[in-house]
Amino acid sequence: MGSGSGDGEPTLPVASVARRLGVAPSTLRTWDRRYGLGPSRHTDGRHRRYGSSDIGRLELMQRALLRGASTAEAARYALEQMPRADFVPAPAEPAEATETKAADDVEVPSRLARRLSTAALAMDVGAVQRMLVDAISELGVLQAWSGVIDPVLTALGARWRGVHAGAEVEYLLAECVYAALVRATPVLDQPRNQRPVLIACVPDERDNMPVYALAAALAGRRIGAQLFGLALPQEVLAVAVRRSAPAAVVLWANRADADPRLFARVSRGRQRTRLFACGPGWEPALLPPKVELLADLSAAADRVEHVLVGAPR
Incomplete structure:
Protein backbone atom coordinates (compact mmCIF):
# COMPACT_ATOMS: atom_id res chain seq x y z
CA MET A 1 0.00 0.00 0.00
CA GLY A 2 2.96 2.32 -0.18
CA SER A 3 5.84 3.16 2.15
CA GLY A 4 5.78 1.63 5.58
CA SER A 5 5.71 3.35 8.94
CA GLY A 6 8.06 2.72 11.77
CA ASP A 7 6.17 -0.39 12.94
CA GLY A 8 5.98 -1.87 9.43
CA GLU A 9 2.36 -1.05 8.65
CA PRO A 10 1.88 0.07 5.02
CA THR A 11 0.83 3.71 4.68
CA LEU A 12 -0.29 6.12 1.97
CA PRO A 13 0.18 9.87 1.42
CA VAL A 14 -2.80 12.21 1.20
CA ALA A 15 -2.79 12.32 -2.62
CA SER A 16 -3.03 8.53 -2.92
CA VAL A 17 -5.83 8.33 -0.37
CA ALA A 18 -7.71 11.11 -2.18
CA ARG A 19 -7.51 9.17 -5.46
CA ARG A 20 -8.61 5.98 -3.74
CA LEU A 21 -11.69 7.62 -2.20
CA GLY A 22 -12.49 9.86 -5.17
CA VAL A 23 -12.29 13.13 -3.24
CA ALA A 24 -10.02 16.16 -3.43
CA PRO A 25 -6.91 16.28 -1.20
CA SER A 26 -8.23 19.56 0.20
CA THR A 27 -11.35 17.72 1.36
CA LEU A 28 -9.24 15.23 3.31
CA ARG A 29 -7.31 18.06 4.95
CA THR A 30 -10.60 19.72 5.90
CA TRP A 31 -11.90 16.50 7.46
CA ASP A 32 -8.64 16.16 9.36
CA ARG A 33 -8.72 19.74 10.64
CA ARG A 34 -12.42 19.86 11.56
CA TYR A 35 -13.20 16.32 12.66
CA GLY A 36 -9.90 14.60 13.50
CA LEU A 37 -10.18 12.11 10.64
CA GLY A 38 -6.63 12.52 9.47
CA PRO A 39 -3.44 10.50 9.19
CA SER A 40 -1.99 9.21 12.42
CA ARG A 41 1.39 8.04 11.09
CA HIS A 42 4.58 9.96 10.47
CA THR A 43 7.50 9.16 8.16
CA ASP A 44 10.95 10.43 9.10
CA GLY A 45 9.31 12.90 11.45
CA ARG A 46 8.07 15.09 8.58
CA HIS A 47 5.26 13.68 6.46
CA ARG A 48 2.01 12.42 7.90
CA ARG A 49 0.68 9.29 6.20
CA TYR A 50 -2.55 7.35 6.36
CA GLY A 51 -2.53 3.85 7.81
CA SER A 52 -5.14 1.17 7.17
CA SER A 53 -7.23 2.24 10.17
CA ASP A 54 -7.18 5.87 9.05
CA ILE A 55 -8.42 4.87 5.60
CA GLY A 56 -11.04 2.57 7.13
CA ARG A 57 -12.48 5.49 9.10
CA LEU A 58 -12.62 7.64 5.97
CA GLU A 59 -14.43 4.89 4.06
CA LEU A 60 -16.99 4.63 6.87
CA MET A 61 -17.46 8.40 6.77
CA GLN A 62 -17.90 8.37 3.00
CA ARG A 63 -20.57 5.66 3.19
CA ALA A 64 -22.43 7.60 5.86
CA LEU A 65 -22.33 10.70 3.67
CA LEU A 66 -23.72 8.76 0.72
CA ARG A 67 -26.64 7.70 2.91
CA GLY A 68 -27.55 11.30 3.64
CA ALA A 69 -25.70 12.02 6.90
CA SER A 70 -24.26 15.47 7.43
CA THR A 71 -20.47 15.77 7.45
CA ALA A 72 -20.33 16.11 11.24
CA GLU A 73 -22.67 13.13 11.72
CA ALA A 74 -20.67 10.99 9.29
CA ALA A 75 -17.39 11.87 11.03
CA ARG A 76 -18.82 11.06 14.45
CA TYR A 77 -20.16 7.74 13.14
CA ALA A 78 -16.75 6.79 11.69
CA LEU A 79 -14.97 7.59 14.94
CA GLU A 80 -17.52 5.66 16.97
CA GLN A 81 -17.13 2.59 14.74
CA MET A 82 -13.32 2.77 14.60
CA PRO A 83 -12.11 4.92 17.52
CA ARG A 84 -8.68 6.44 17.42
CA ALA A 85 -6.40 5.82 20.37
CA ASP A 86 -6.60 9.50 21.29
CA PHE A 87 -10.31 9.88 20.48
CA VAL A 88 -12.59 11.14 23.26
CA PRO A 89 -16.33 10.81 22.47
CA ALA A 90 -18.18 14.10 22.55
CA PRO A 91 -20.81 14.53 25.28
CA ALA A 92 -24.45 13.99 24.35
CA GLU A 93 -25.97 17.02 22.65
CA PRO A 94 -28.88 18.82 24.30
CA ALA A 95 -32.28 18.89 22.62
CA GLU A 96 -31.66 22.42 21.38
CA ALA A 97 -28.55 21.29 19.53
CA THR A 98 -30.46 18.41 17.92
CA GLU A 99 -33.14 20.81 16.71
CA THR A 100 -30.48 23.15 15.36
CA LYS A 101 -28.85 20.27 13.49
CA ALA A 102 -32.18 19.31 11.93
CA ALA A 103 -32.61 22.88 10.75
CA ASP A 104 -29.06 22.81 9.36
CA ASP A 105 -29.89 19.68 7.34
CA VAL A 106 -32.47 21.77 5.49
CA GLU A 107 -30.58 25.06 5.44
CA VAL A 108 -27.23 23.75 4.18
CA PRO A 109 -28.57 22.36 0.86
CA SER A 110 -30.64 25.52 0.35
CA ARG A 111 -27.64 27.73 0.97
CA LEU A 112 -25.46 25.70 -1.39
CA ALA A 113 -28.19 25.74 -4.04
CA ARG A 114 -28.45 29.52 -3.88
CA ARG A 115 -24.70 29.92 -4.22
CA LEU A 116 -24.56 27.46 -7.12
CA SER A 117 -27.38 29.24 -8.93
CA THR A 118 -25.71 32.61 -8.45
CA ALA A 119 -22.41 31.32 -9.80
CA ALA A 120 -24.09 29.73 -12.82
CA LEU A 121 -26.08 32.87 -13.66
CA ALA A 122 -22.83 34.85 -13.51
CA MET A 123 -21.23 32.33 -15.94
CA ASP A 124 -18.42 31.93 -13.41
CA VAL A 125 -17.08 28.49 -14.35
CA GLY A 126 -14.51 28.37 -11.56
CA ALA A 127 -17.09 29.25 -8.91
CA VAL A 128 -19.55 26.68 -10.29
CA GLN A 129 -16.89 23.97 -10.20
CA ARG A 130 -15.88 24.84 -6.64
CA MET A 131 -19.49 24.94 -5.51
CA LEU A 132 -20.16 21.47 -6.95
CA VAL A 133 -17.07 20.06 -5.23
CA ASP A 134 -18.12 21.66 -1.94
CA ALA A 135 -21.69 20.37 -2.20
CA ILE A 136 -20.64 16.79 -2.97
CA SER A 137 -17.92 16.82 -0.29
CA GLU A 138 -20.21 18.26 2.38
CA LEU A 139 -23.43 16.40 1.61
CA GLY A 140 -22.43 13.30 -0.33
CA VAL A 141 -23.38 12.58 -3.93
CA LEU A 142 -27.02 11.64 -3.43
CA GLN A 143 -27.97 14.48 -1.09
CA ALA A 144 -26.01 16.95 -3.20
CA TRP A 145 -27.93 15.76 -6.24
CA SER A 146 -31.42 15.82 -4.70
CA GLY A 147 -30.96 18.89 -2.50
CA VAL A 148 -28.70 21.13 -4.58
CA ILE A 149 -27.89 20.12 -8.15
CA ASP A 150 -31.22 18.83 -9.44
CA PRO A 151 -33.28 21.73 -8.00
CA VAL A 152 -30.94 24.30 -9.57
CA LEU A 153 -30.94 22.52 -12.94
CA THR A 154 -34.73 22.29 -12.85
CA ALA A 155 -35.15 25.94 -11.93
CA LEU A 156 -32.79 27.14 -14.64
CA GLY A 157 -34.42 24.87 -17.23
CA ALA A 158 -37.86 26.27 -16.40
CA ARG A 159 -36.54 29.82 -16.47
CA TRP A 160 -35.15 29.60 -19.99
CA ARG A 161 -37.62 27.12 -21.53
CA GLY A 162 -38.71 28.25 -24.98
CA VAL A 163 -36.16 31.05 -25.30
CA HIS A 164 -32.61 31.20 -26.56
CA ALA A 165 -31.28 34.05 -24.42
CA GLY A 166 -30.01 32.66 -21.13
CA ALA A 167 -30.05 28.99 -22.13
CA GLU A 168 -26.25 29.08 -22.14
CA VAL A 169 -26.41 29.17 -18.32
CA GLU A 170 -28.16 25.81 -18.21
CA TYR A 171 -25.70 24.28 -20.66
CA LEU A 172 -22.72 25.62 -18.72
CA LEU A 173 -24.01 24.20 -15.46
CA ALA A 174 -24.81 20.84 -17.06
CA GLU A 175 -21.26 20.48 -18.38
CA CYS A 176 -19.84 21.27 -14.95
CA VAL A 177 -22.20 18.81 -13.26
CA TYR A 178 -21.18 15.99 -15.60
CA ALA A 179 -17.52 16.64 -14.82
CA ALA A 180 -18.15 16.87 -11.06
CA LEU A 181 -20.07 13.58 -10.97
CA VAL A 182 -17.38 11.80 -12.96
CA ARG A 183 -14.71 13.15 -10.59
CA ALA A 184 -16.80 11.96 -7.64
CA THR A 185 -16.81 8.40 -9.02
CA PRO A 186 -13.80 6.53 -7.64
CA VAL A 187 -12.10 3.89 -9.77
CA LEU A 188 -12.49 0.60 -7.89
CA ASP A 189 -9.58 -1.82 -7.76
CA GLN A 190 -11.60 -4.43 -5.86
CA PRO A 191 -15.37 -3.87 -6.03
CA ARG A 192 -17.51 -5.74 -3.55
CA ASN A 193 -19.67 -7.24 -6.30
CA GLN A 194 -18.30 -9.93 -8.61
CA ARG A 195 -20.59 -9.04 -11.52
CA PRO A 196 -21.35 -5.40 -12.33
Whole structure:
Protein backbone atom coordinates (compact mmCIF):
# COMPACT_ATOMS: atom_id res chain seq x y z
CA MET A 1 0.00 0.00 0.00
CA GLY A 2 2.96 2.32 -0.18
CA SER A 3 5.84 3.16 2.15
CA GLY A 4 5.78 1.63 5.58
CA SER A 5 5.71 3.35 8.94
CA GLY A 6 8.06 2.72 11.77
CA ASP A 7 6.17 -0.39 12.94
CA GLY A 8 5.98 -1.87 9.43
CA GLU A 9 2.36 -1.05 8.65
CA PRO A 10 1.88 0.07 5.02
CA THR A 11 0.83 3.71 4.68
CA LEU A 12 -0.29 6.12 1.97
CA PRO A 13 0.18 9.87 1.42
CA VAL A 14 -2.80 12.21 1.20
CA ALA A 15 -2.79 12.32 -2.62
CA SER A 16 -3.03 8.53 -2.92
CA VAL A 17 -5.83 8.33 -0.37
CA ALA A 18 -7.71 11.11 -2.18
CA ARG A 19 -7.51 9.17 -5.46
CA ARG A 20 -8.61 5.98 -3.74
CA LEU A 21 -11.69 7.62 -2.20
CA GLY A 22 -12.49 9.86 -5.17
CA VAL A 23 -12.29 13.13 -3.24
CA ALA A 24 -10.02 16.16 -3.43
CA PRO A 25 -6.91 16.28 -1.20
CA SER A 26 -8.23 19.56 0.20
CA THR A 27 -11.35 17.72 1.36
CA LEU A 28 -9.24 15.23 3.31
CA ARG A 29 -7.31 18.06 4.95
CA THR A 30 -10.60 19.72 5.90
CA TRP A 31 -11.90 16.50 7.46
CA ASP A 32 -8.64 16.16 9.36
CA ARG A 33 -8.72 19.74 10.64
CA ARG A 34 -12.42 19.86 11.56
CA TYR A 35 -13.20 16.32 12.66
CA GLY A 36 -9.90 14.60 13.50
CA LEU A 37 -10.18 12.11 10.64
CA GLY A 38 -6.63 12.52 9.47
CA PRO A 39 -3.44 10.50 9.19
CA SER A 40 -1.99 9.21 12.42
CA ARG A 41 1.39 8.04 11.09
CA HIS A 42 4.58 9.96 10.47
CA THR A 43 7.50 9.16 8.16
CA ASP A 44 10.95 10.43 9.10
CA GLY A 45 9.31 12.90 11.45
CA ARG A 46 8.07 15.09 8.58
CA HIS A 47 5.26 13.68 6.46
CA ARG A 48 2.01 12.42 7.90
CA ARG A 49 0.68 9.29 6.20
CA TYR A 50 -2.55 7.35 6.36
CA GLY A 51 -2.53 3.85 7.81
CA SER A 52 -5.14 1.17 7.17
CA SER A 53 -7.23 2.24 10.17
CA ASP A 54 -7.18 5.87 9.05
CA ILE A 55 -8.42 4.87 5.60
CA GLY A 56 -11.04 2.57 7.13
CA ARG A 57 -12.48 5.49 9.10
CA LEU A 58 -12.62 7.64 5.97
CA GLU A 59 -14.43 4.89 4.06
CA LEU A 60 -16.99 4.63 6.87
CA MET A 61 -17.46 8.40 6.77
CA GLN A 62 -17.90 8.37 3.00
CA ARG A 63 -20.57 5.66 3.19
CA ALA A 64 -22.43 7.60 5.86
CA LEU A 65 -22.33 10.70 3.67
CA LEU A 66 -23.72 8.76 0.72
CA ARG A 67 -26.64 7.70 2.91
CA GLY A 68 -27.55 11.30 3.64
CA ALA A 69 -25.70 12.02 6.90
CA SER A 70 -24.26 15.47 7.43
CA THR A 71 -20.47 15.77 7.45
CA ALA A 72 -20.33 16.11 11.24
CA GLU A 73 -22.67 13.13 11.72
CA ALA A 74 -20.67 10.99 9.29
CA ALA A 75 -17.39 11.87 11.03
CA ARG A 76 -18.82 11.06 14.45
CA TYR A 77 -20.16 7.74 13.14
CA ALA A 78 -16.75 6.79 11.69
CA LEU A 79 -14.97 7.59 14.94
CA GLU A 80 -17.52 5.66 16.97
CA GLN A 81 -17.13 2.59 14.74
CA MET A 82 -13.32 2.77 14.60
CA PRO A 83 -12.11 4.92 17.52
CA ARG A 84 -8.68 6.44 17.42
CA ALA A 85 -6.40 5.82 20.37
CA ASP A 86 -6.60 9.50 21.29
CA PHE A 87 -10.31 9.88 20.48
CA VAL A 88 -12.59 11.14 23.26
CA PRO A 89 -16.33 10.81 22.47
CA ALA A 90 -18.18 14.10 22.55
CA PRO A 91 -20.81 14.53 25.28
CA ALA A 92 -24.45 13.99 24.35
CA GLU A 93 -25.97 17.02 22.65
CA PRO A 94 -28.88 18.82 24.30
CA ALA A 95 -32.28 18.89 22.62
CA GLU A 96 -31.66 22.42 21.38
CA ALA A 97 -28.55 21.29 19.53
CA THR A 98 -30.46 18.41 17.92
CA GLU A 99 -33.14 20.81 16.71
CA THR A 100 -30.48 23.15 15.36
CA LYS A 101 -28.85 20.27 13.49
CA ALA A 102 -32.18 19.31 11.93
CA ALA A 103 -32.61 22.88 10.75
CA ASP A 104 -29.06 22.81 9.36
CA ASP A 105 -29.89 19.68 7.34
CA VAL A 106 -32.47 21.77 5.49
CA GLU A 107 -30.58 25.06 5.44
CA VAL A 108 -27.23 23.75 4.18
CA PRO A 109 -28.57 22.36 0.86
CA SER A 110 -30.64 25.52 0.35
CA ARG A 111 -27.64 27.73 0.97
CA LEU A 112 -25.46 25.70 -1.39
CA ALA A 113 -28.19 25.74 -4.04
CA ARG A 114 -28.45 29.52 -3.88
CA ARG A 115 -24.70 29.92 -4.22
CA LEU A 116 -24.56 27.46 -7.12
CA SER A 117 -27.38 29.24 -8.93
CA THR A 118 -25.71 32.61 -8.45
CA ALA A 119 -22.41 31.32 -9.80
CA ALA A 120 -24.09 29.73 -12.82
CA LEU A 121 -26.08 32.87 -13.66
CA ALA A 122 -22.83 34.85 -13.51
CA MET A 123 -21.23 32.33 -15.94
CA ASP A 124 -18.42 31.93 -13.41
CA VAL A 125 -17.08 28.49 -14.35
CA GLY A 126 -14.51 28.37 -11.56
CA ALA A 127 -17.09 29.25 -8.91
CA VAL A 128 -19.55 26.68 -10.29
CA GLN A 129 -16.89 23.97 -10.20
CA ARG A 130 -15.88 24.84 -6.64
CA MET A 131 -19.49 24.94 -5.51
CA LEU A 132 -20.16 21.47 -6.95
CA VAL A 133 -17.07 20.06 -5.23
CA ASP A 134 -18.12 21.66 -1.94
CA ALA A 135 -21.69 20.37 -2.20
CA ILE A 136 -20.64 16.79 -2.97
CA SER A 137 -17.92 16.82 -0.29
CA GLU A 138 -20.21 18.26 2.38
CA LEU A 139 -23.43 16.40 1.61
CA GLY A 140 -22.43 13.30 -0.33
CA VAL A 141 -23.38 12.58 -3.93
CA LEU A 142 -27.02 11.64 -3.43
CA GLN A 143 -27.97 14.48 -1.09
CA ALA A 144 -26.01 16.95 -3.20
CA TRP A 145 -27.93 15.76 -6.24
CA SER A 146 -31.42 15.82 -4.70
CA GLY A 147 -30.96 18.89 -2.50
CA VAL A 148 -28.70 21.13 -4.58
CA ILE A 149 -27.89 20.12 -8.15
CA ASP A 150 -31.22 18.83 -9.44
CA PRO A 151 -33.28 21.73 -8.00
CA VAL A 152 -30.94 24.30 -9.57
CA LEU A 153 -30.94 22.52 -12.94
CA THR A 154 -34.73 22.29 -12.85
CA ALA A 155 -35.15 25.94 -11.93
CA LEU A 156 -32.79 27.14 -14.64
CA GLY A 157 -34.42 24.87 -17.23
CA ALA A 158 -37.86 26.27 -16.40
CA ARG A 159 -36.54 29.82 -16.47
CA TRP A 160 -35.15 29.60 -19.99
CA ARG A 161 -37.62 27.12 -21.53
CA GLY A 162 -38.71 28.25 -24.98
CA VAL A 163 -36.16 31.05 -25.30
CA HIS A 164 -32.61 31.20 -26.56
CA ALA A 165 -31.28 34.05 -24.42
CA GLY A 166 -30.01 32.66 -21.13
CA ALA A 167 -30.05 28.99 -22.13
CA GLU A 168 -26.25 29.08 -22.14
CA VAL A 169 -26.41 29.17 -18.32
CA GLU A 170 -28.16 25.81 -18.21
CA TYR A 171 -25.70 24.28 -20.66
CA LEU A 172 -22.72 25.62 -18.72
CA LEU A 173 -24.01 24.20 -15.46
CA ALA A 174 -24.81 20.84 -17.06
CA GLU A 175 -21.26 20.48 -18.38
CA CYS A 176 -19.84 21.27 -14.95
CA VAL A 177 -22.20 18.81 -13.26
CA TYR A 178 -21.18 15.99 -15.60
CA ALA A 179 -17.52 16.64 -14.82
CA ALA A 180 -18.15 16.87 -11.06
CA LEU A 181 -20.07 13.58 -10.97
CA VAL A 182 -17.38 11.80 -12.96
CA ARG A 183 -14.71 13.15 -10.59
CA ALA A 184 -16.80 11.96 -7.64
CA THR A 185 -16.81 8.40 -9.02
CA PRO A 186 -13.80 6.53 -7.64
CA VAL A 187 -12.10 3.89 -9.77
CA LEU A 188 -12.49 0.60 -7.89
CA ASP A 189 -9.58 -1.82 -7.76
CA GLN A 190 -11.60 -4.43 -5.86
CA PRO A 191 -15.37 -3.87 -6.03
CA ARG A 192 -17.51 -5.74 -3.55
CA ASN A 193 -19.67 -7.24 -6.30
CA GLN A 194 -18.30 -9.93 -8.61
CA ARG A 195 -20.59 -9.04 -11.52
CA PRO A 196 -21.35 -5.40 -12.33
CA VAL A 197 -24.63 -3.54 -12.24
CA LEU A 198 -25.41 -2.10 -15.66
CA ILE A 199 -26.93 1.38 -15.50
CA ALA A 200 -28.42 2.92 -18.62
CA CYS A 201 -31.11 5.24 -19.90
CA VAL A 202 -34.00 4.07 -22.01
CA PRO A 203 -33.63 4.80 -25.75
CA ASP A 204 -34.11 8.46 -26.70
CA GLU A 205 -33.94 9.59 -23.06
CA ARG A 206 -32.36 13.06 -22.82
CA ASP A 207 -32.31 13.39 -19.04
CA ASN A 208 -29.27 11.19 -18.47
CA MET A 209 -27.53 13.06 -15.64
CA PRO A 210 -29.17 11.01 -12.84
CA VAL A 211 -27.45 7.83 -14.01
CA TYR A 212 -24.07 9.51 -13.44
CA ALA A 213 -25.14 10.39 -9.89
CA LEU A 214 -26.28 6.81 -9.25
CA ALA A 215 -23.02 5.36 -10.59
CA ALA A 216 -21.02 7.74 -8.39
CA ALA A 217 -23.07 6.83 -5.31
CA LEU A 218 -22.63 3.10 -5.93
CA ALA A 219 -18.90 3.50 -6.53
CA GLY A 220 -18.68 5.28 -3.19
CA ARG A 221 -20.08 2.10 -1.66
CA ARG A 222 -17.52 0.08 -3.65
CA ILE A 223 -20.19 -1.33 -5.98
CA GLY A 224 -18.85 -1.68 -9.51
CA ALA A 225 -21.09 -0.45 -12.32
CA GLN A 226 -21.10 -0.48 -16.11
CA LEU A 227 -22.49 2.94 -16.99
CA PHE A 228 -23.92 3.98 -20.35
CA GLY A 229 -24.66 7.66 -19.98
CA LEU A 230 -25.71 8.14 -23.58
CA ALA A 231 -29.08 6.63 -24.44
CA LEU A 232 -28.49 3.49 -26.51
CA PRO A 233 -30.77 2.05 -29.20
CA GLN A 234 -32.64 -1.06 -28.04
CA GLU A 235 -30.48 -3.41 -30.10
CA VAL A 236 -27.23 -1.93 -28.80
CA LEU A 237 -28.46 -1.97 -25.21
CA ALA A 238 -29.45 -5.63 -25.52
CA VAL A 239 -25.98 -6.51 -26.83
CA ALA A 240 -24.34 -4.51 -24.05
CA VAL A 241 -26.32 -6.42 -21.43
CA ARG A 242 -25.48 -9.76 -22.99
CA ARG A 243 -21.75 -9.01 -23.18
CA SER A 244 -21.50 -7.42 -19.73
CA ALA A 245 -23.34 -10.30 -18.00
CA PRO A 246 -24.44 -7.96 -15.20
CA ALA A 247 -25.88 -9.07 -11.87
CA ALA A 248 -28.46 -6.30 -12.19
CA VAL A 249 -29.74 -3.86 -14.79
CA VAL A 250 -31.11 -0.43 -13.85
CA LEU A 251 -32.94 1.44 -16.61
CA TRP A 252 -33.61 5.13 -16.01
CA ALA A 253 -36.58 6.90 -17.62
CA ASN A 254 -37.72 10.45 -17.06
CA ARG A 255 -39.97 10.85 -20.08
CA ALA A 256 -43.47 9.50 -19.61
CA ASP A 257 -43.62 7.09 -22.56
CA ALA A 258 -40.97 4.60 -21.45
CA ASP A 259 -41.72 1.21 -23.00
CA PRO A 260 -41.74 -1.62 -20.41
CA ARG A 261 -41.24 -4.17 -23.20
CA LEU A 262 -37.61 -3.04 -23.23
CA PHE A 263 -36.93 -5.30 -20.24
CA ALA A 264 -37.87 -8.38 -22.27
CA ARG A 265 -35.32 -7.39 -24.90
CA VAL A 266 -32.45 -6.97 -22.45
CA SER A 267 -33.18 -10.00 -20.26
CA ARG A 268 -32.95 -12.71 -22.91
CA GLY A 269 -30.29 -15.34 -22.31
CA ARG A 270 -29.28 -17.82 -19.65
CA GLN A 271 -27.62 -15.37 -17.27
CA ARG A 272 -29.77 -14.52 -14.25
CA THR A 273 -30.07 -10.76 -13.91
CA ARG A 274 -32.12 -8.64 -11.52
CA LEU A 275 -34.12 -5.97 -13.34
CA PHE A 276 -34.89 -2.52 -11.96
CA ALA A 277 -36.84 0.43 -13.32
CA CYS A 278 -35.96 3.85 -11.95
CA GLY A 279 -37.30 7.31 -12.67
CA PRO A 280 -40.69 9.00 -13.05
CA GLY A 281 -41.14 7.85 -16.65
CA TRP A 282 -42.25 4.31 -15.74
CA GLU A 283 -45.90 3.34 -15.30
CA PRO A 284 -45.84 0.88 -12.36
CA ALA A 285 -48.92 -1.05 -13.48
CA LEU A 286 -47.34 -1.82 -16.87
CA LEU A 287 -44.00 -3.15 -15.62
CA PRO A 288 -43.38 -6.91 -16.00
CA PRO A 289 -43.68 -8.92 -12.75
CA LYS A 290 -39.92 -9.53 -12.48
CA VAL A 291 -39.08 -5.82 -12.73
CA GLU A 292 -38.75 -3.91 -9.45
CA LEU A 293 -39.59 -0.21 -9.46
CA LEU A 294 -37.19 2.04 -7.53
CA ALA A 295 -38.67 5.27 -6.24
CA ASP A 296 -35.60 7.50 -6.52
CA LEU A 297 -31.81 7.45 -6.71
CA SER A 298 -31.36 6.97 -2.97
CA ALA A 299 -33.69 3.98 -2.97
CA ALA A 300 -31.94 2.66 -6.06
CA ALA A 301 -28.50 2.82 -4.44
CA ASP A 302 -29.74 1.13 -1.25
CA ARG A 303 -31.65 -1.61 -3.06
CA VAL A 304 -28.95 -2.41 -5.60
CA GLU A 305 -26.34 -2.62 -2.86
CA HIS A 306 -28.56 -4.95 -0.82
CA VAL A 307 -29.32 -7.21 -3.79
CA LEU A 308 -25.72 -7.44 -4.98
CA VAL A 309 -23.75 -7.70 -1.75
CA GLY A 310 -26.22 -7.86 1.13
CA ALA A 311 -26.03 -5.60 4.17
CA PRO A 312 -23.97 -2.41 3.79
CA ARG A 313 -20.63 -2.25 5.50
